[in-house]
Amino acid sequence: MRHHPSLFEPLRLGAITLPNRIIMAPLTRMRAGAGNVPTALNAEYYAQRAAAGLIIAEGTAVSQQGQGYPNAPGIYTREQIEGWKVVTEAVHSRGGRIFLQIAHNGRNSHSSFTPDGGPPVAPSAIPPKLPGFTRDGRQVPIETPRTLELNEISPIIESFTKASRNAIEAGFDGVELQASNSHLIDQFLEDGTNIRTDAYGGSVINRMRFLLEITEEVSATIGAERLGVRLSPFGQYGGIGDSNPMRLFTSIIDELNDRNLAYLHLIEGRGSEIGLGDALHEDALNNAKLFRPHFQGVLISAAAYTPRTASEAVGDKTADAVAFGRMFISNPDLVERIESDLKLSPYDRSTFYGGQEKGYTDYPPSEAI
Numbered sequence: 231m232r233h234h235p236s237l238f239e240p241l242r243l244g245a246i247t248l249p250n251r252i253i254m255a256p257l258t259r260m261r262a263g264a265g266n267v268p269t270a271l272n273a274e275y276y277a278q279r280a281a282a283g284l285i286i287a288e289g290t291a292v293s294q295q296g297q298g299y300p301n302a303p304g305i306y307t308r309e310q311i312e313g314w315k316v317v318t319e320a321v322h323s324r325g326g327r328i329f330l331q332i333a334h335n336g337r338n339s340h341s342s343f344t345p346d347g348g349p350p351v352a353p354s355a356i357p358p359k360l361p362g363f364t365r366d367g368r369q370v371p372i373e374t375p376r377t378l379e380l381n382e383i384s385p386i387i388e389s390f391t392k393a394s395r396n397a398i399e400a401g402f403d404g405v406e407l408q409a410s411n412s413h414l415i416d417q418f419l420e421d422g423t424n425i426r427t428d429a430y431g432g433s434v435i436n437r438m439r440f441l442l443e444i445t446e447e448v449s450a451t452i453g454a455e456r457l458g459v460r461l462s463p464f465g466q467y468g469g470i471g472d473s474n475p476m477r478l479f480t481s482i483i484d485e486l487n488d489r490n491l492a493y494l495h496l497i498e499g500r501g502s503e504i505g506l507g508d509a510l511h512e513d514a515l516n517n518a519k520l521f522r523p524h525f526q527g528v529l530i531s532a533a534a535y536t537p538r539t540a541s542e543a544v545g546d547k548t549a550d551a552v553a554f555g556r557m558f559i560s561n562p563d564l565v566e567r568i569e570s571d572l573k574l575s576p577y578d579r580s581t582f583y584g585g586q587e588k589g590y591t592d593y594p595p596s597e598a599i
């Protein structure tokens with residue numbers, strides 16, 4: 231007998247069809263090789279999870295300036311494209327589908343990553359509330375970022391466009407814009423991080439401009455049907471915030487609704503900081519319910535779902551699909567376990583970031599336990 235049948239209805243998502251609605255959330259694991267190049271180990275990890283309706287591969291820098299985590303991958307050099315090819319071929323040969331999350335860390339980065347050795351860049355010179363990390367993994371006090379000059383913005387938009395072209399060349403089925411969790415695009419959106427007075431700051435329209443220009447350019451390059459956008463309304467990661475998040479995110483989602491995207495991916499406010507710890511904001515509003523009326527395309531919801539709550543959310547059409555993060559780390563065969571109602575294995579947070587096989591490719595499938 232198949233459990234949670236609503237999760238096993240196929241779903242059309244832009245240019246592809248998913249056999250189920252159980253998505254692997256983007257998960258930074260900091261295990262790329264030298265030069266931020268994906269390795270055979272990364273390919274094995276993703277291939278083990280190929281039964282996901284869709285894999286959204288980890289946040290991947292669009293440029294050296296966009297880097298911010300030790301050993302996180304990039305998608306801006308020839309070697310990185312070739313490394314990712316091995317990953318996408320491994321997933322496709324196991325019958326899977328894979329998007330790449332493309333990202334720029336903005337203020338959450340550190341001067342040890344920037345090409346000129348200067349401070350990280352951001353819409354405004356406001357530091358995050360986060361631990362800082364150097365390129366070689368040392369924890370350091372966070373730095374105050376440098377305000378981007380107006381003429382520096384279009385080269386960054388171009389780096390997203392190039393990254394999307396590179397991702398398609400590397401064999402990805404599409405890309406997801408990292409516009410959530412206090413990364414650069416989110417820093418432009420929210421007025422707690424953007425106090426610019428030019429065309430990219432001030433009004434909601436101006437703060438959305440960076441995201442919408444990237445959306446436009448990437449859509450023109452790879453097709454809107456291969457582009458998803460991830461947002462984290464009411465998120466608090468790294469101390470980000472907005473004075474009127476309801477107005478801001480309603481405006482953004484209304485705009486995105488007109489752009490024929492493959493999907494919109496919303497992180498629930500209760501779990502916007504799960505990358506840092508397991509505590510939840512239990513009093514947060516339900517983003518999927520709140521914004522569903524504003525988005526007619528495919529809506530993916532993420533954060534702190536169980537198989538039961540995921541199948542309820544899809545069953546009552548609050549979301550079209552649900553993304554799982556931590557449970558995909560410790561259950562490579564999560565889809566089969568949900569389908570057969572098998573016990574889920576717990577994860578070990580101490581091995582989330584950095585390292586090799588341990589806590590990465592050595593979680594056994596259910597039949598091997």
Ligand SMILES: Cc1cc2nc3c(=O)[nH]c(=O)nc-3n(C[C@H](O)[C@H](O)[C@H](O)COP(=O)(O)O)c2cc1C
Binds near residue numbers: 255289411
């Ligand atoms: C180890 C780890 C790394 C993460 N890396 C990313 C990332 O690269 N990009 C992103 O948008 N979210 C990232 N997140 C957030 C997850 O995509 C997801 O929203 C979060 O884990 C909540 O889902 P869960 O409750 O099913 O784990 C990360 C979370 C964890 C635990």
